[in-house]
């Protein structure tokens with residue numbers, strides 16, 4: 266078995282996919298290490314769906330969504346989902362089983378080596394460099410070396426294991442955005458569900474204010490899927506549990522299941538035609554919106570986003586608003602980006618302080634709690650990953666000992682050549 270690669274990407278979510286595929290397409294020898302038995306990350310393991318729509322924005326309040334913000338590999342994936350009949354244009358929902366296959370094929374075509382059921386347990390580090398990772402698979406242990414590494418674990422697990430400083434949640438009390446167990450509900454009259462939803466929200470609010478609900482969420486958040494006859498629920502809300510602590514996470518999983526049952530009973534009692542509602546399936550893992558974020562060479566603030574700062578070393582764009590599900594319980598704060606504008610993600614926010622051959626991609630780059638609530642969506646994470654992958658490929662190709670020395674003009678030239686936006 267081959268144990269030495271030019272680049273190892275840990276985590277096969279949208280960020281890891283963007284990174285691994287982009288780097289391999291530049292001729293880099295890439296290994297992706299993923300603890301699950303499939304690619305797609307939170308989209309499949311936590312049933313996150315749909316793509317949040319601000320990958321295209323309007324130039325005016327009432328205009329068409331004609332400004333493209335997130336392109337490149339993300340757009341390729343979206344087009345392929347459409348080609349497979351696995352995408353619902355209205356609402357941007359996708360079939361996650363087909364998504365897994367699309368990523369398998371894209372990795373194969375790009376020449377990315379993929380290891381599943383491969384849990385990175387620790388790193389081998391010398392000074393400010395990672396030389397290898399240790400990986401566990403069903404009682405077996407393996408070591409893989411690389412010149413460069415990308416942490417796309419969502420939780421900054423690799424960086425944390427390498428001793429990098431990380432922040433957790435909001436500064437005042439380290440509380441993160443709530444965790445949510447997404448699930449699918451069926452055996453209902455979906456027409457009646459969507460027709461009655463507005464009125465039923467009032468009953469939900471009443472019950473919430475009377476203290477009758479375990480779930481502190483202010484309303485019911487549900488979506489259409491590609492498949493008819495099923496409703497996607499993003500409604501459970503577990504607060505004040507630490508998503509990277511074994512006790513916090515364990516308690517959260519069980520509590521979320523109780524909330525799921527509470528919701529099904531609520532639907533059975535309150536929506537005509539839904540008396541026999543059933544959970545069709547629940548995500549294998551509770552969804553984590555926010556956990557660790559690295560302390561990087563630059564920490565992106567929410568002001569950078571509202572001012573739409575165009576960073577010279579930008580590697581990706583975003584236009585999704587600040588969207589903070591209350592870490593305390595009830596309430597969601599939405600603050601939009603100026604109409605027709607987008608913010609940018611600087612390369613420096615992907616570089617952990619004090620590390621020379623490590624980049625971070627996805628929801629755990631260096632930003633504040635408030636800024637993280639905006640760029641954390643799948644389209645933007647994929648684009649950040651793509652930028653990280655291109656930068657890492659240049660670091661490897663030019664035998665750079667420090668990822669800080671990557672020439673950003675060269676990164677931009679490659680992103681231009683593949684139609685990615687930054």
Ligand SMILES: Cc1cc2nc3c(=O)[nH]c(=O)nc-3n(C[C@H](O)[C@H](O)[C@H](O)COP(=O)(O)OP(=O)(O)OC[C@H]3O[C@@H](n4cnc5c(N)ncnc54)[C@H](O)[C@@H]3O)c2cc1C
Pocket residue numbers: 275276277278279280281298299300301305306307308310311313314315316317383384385386417418419420422444445446447499551552553554626627628629641642643644646
């Ligand atoms: C409940 C919820 C609802 C959301 N709603 C939306 C939405 O509607 N639309 C939207 O666009 N975004 C939404 N998001 C945000 C979005 O899903 C995530 O922020 C995004 O998918 C993060 O991508 P990522 O690649 O950074 O991380 P992830 O997708 O989490 O991928 C990380 C990968 O790393 C792997 N990994 C972690 N540790 C290790 C290890 N030690 N060894 C090996 N592998 C490891 C994991 O198994 C996983 O596959 C939501 C998130 C949540 C939780």
